[in-house]
Amino acid sequence: MFQDITLEELRALKNRKQMTVIDVRSPSEFQDSTLPDSLNIPFFDDQERAEVGTLYKQVSVHAAKERGLEIVSAKLPTFIKEFGAIEGDKAVFCWRGGMRSRTTATVLSLMDIHAYRLIGGYKAYRKWVLESLDTYDFKPKSYVIHGYTGTGKTNLLHRLKNLGHPILDLEGLAGHRGSIFGQIGLHANNQKTFDALLLEELIALEPSPYVLFEAESKRIGKIVMPQFLAHQKEIGTQIWIELPMESRVQQILEDYKPEQFKEQYITAFHNIKSRIHIPIAAEIEQNLQADMFGEAVALLLEYYYDPKYEHSSNQYEDIEKIIISVNNLDEAEAAVLSYLNDVNSQNT
Incomplete structure (x- = not known):
């Protein structure tokens, strides 16, 4: 029986x-x-x-x-x-x-x-x-990774995880990169699946003294983060990664693979086209149509994503930040590792 x-x-x-x-x-x-x-x-x-x-x-x-x-x-x-x-x-x-x-x-x-x-x-x-999730007591210290679009924050987290550091990949759990183009090439999860995966990850991370995660907005695609994580984002140690424009453009091209999903990106672009100055919007669309993806991405960053990010980051003006200015993701990884080693050695 x-x-x-x-x-x-x-x-x-x-x-x-x-x-x-x-x-x-x-x-x-x-x-x-x-x-x-x-x-x-x-x-x-x-x-x-x-x-x-x-x-x-x-x-x-x-x-x-x-x-x-x-x-x-x-x-x-x-x-x-x-x-x-x-x-x-x-x-x-x-x-x-x-x-x-x-x-x-x-x-x-x-x-x-x-x-x-x-x-x-x-x-x-x-x-x-x-x-x-409604009553979750998040105990590890939070390190929150910030940076303009294309900084490679998710890639950085994966690199740190491969080296044994505890990370929480919220975009991975959502199946969405968090932008208007974020679902393309991925399978976006619904709220129920995200909640389940998130809770299992949190339980696995409970023994960790700290956790690194990206400074996501409360909504990632169609899912919504629980309030306690939004609070951790506000009170955690803020690590800001600064990369030059050309490195960010290259990172986006590697992550989003526009040559594989060209038509989907053009369709998605139409959802934000009206929010960009008409001549710039027309130039971006022409570049996408002509397979000039690097040029399109650079314009999108300069005239759409960077201004949006600057506006949303104003809430952190009075918060202490660790600013890491580097040329590429390899240097960003090395700098974050150095910082974490310094902090951990001080706490032991």
């Missing part, structure tokens, strides 16, 4: 042993939001779920269960085989720990495949995420 477990018990089990968490909801539900690192083996596909749901609402519970049994019976061998191919312990969940996960765990137990079932399903997990 299967065993029901709470979310707390599931997380404890995952820390002690190999555990595969399996979402048996439909593919569209899984795509919308799920537990991080879970697999999707759907009990019903989207069309089947819609059919059973319609019977449940418009006919009767009995009719919905009968039709559900017909659907599942036809694909049961394949369904069980997928679970059987997964090594180690398994835990299943559905929307709220109801029929789909209960039936799955029961059928698997009949085939001598043991599976835990998450009590409350995804709904319980989402409730835990929201409550945890």
